Amino acid sequence: MSSFWDHLQMSQHKNRIQKLELKFQLLGWALFILSASFFGAASIRAGDVLSLLGSLFFLFACFVFLIPLGIRIL
Secondary structure, three states, X not given: OHHHHHHHHHHHHHHHHHHHHHHHHXXXXXXXXXXXXXXXXXXXXXXXXXXXXXXXXXXHHHHHHHHHHHHHHO
């Protein structure tokens, strides 16, 4: 019987860890998106088209990397 309770506790612990990992991943990607936005704003202010393109590609890549996380949530 203790094996069942041990398994249940381990399963609950694993679920908590997975939720925490997901929160940190989402926070990390949100910070990357914020960073890309500031990079883009700075490049617009400086009139640097190449940097603006780089920031837009980086921003797009951030959203692409968010797709698997969105699928995991749903």
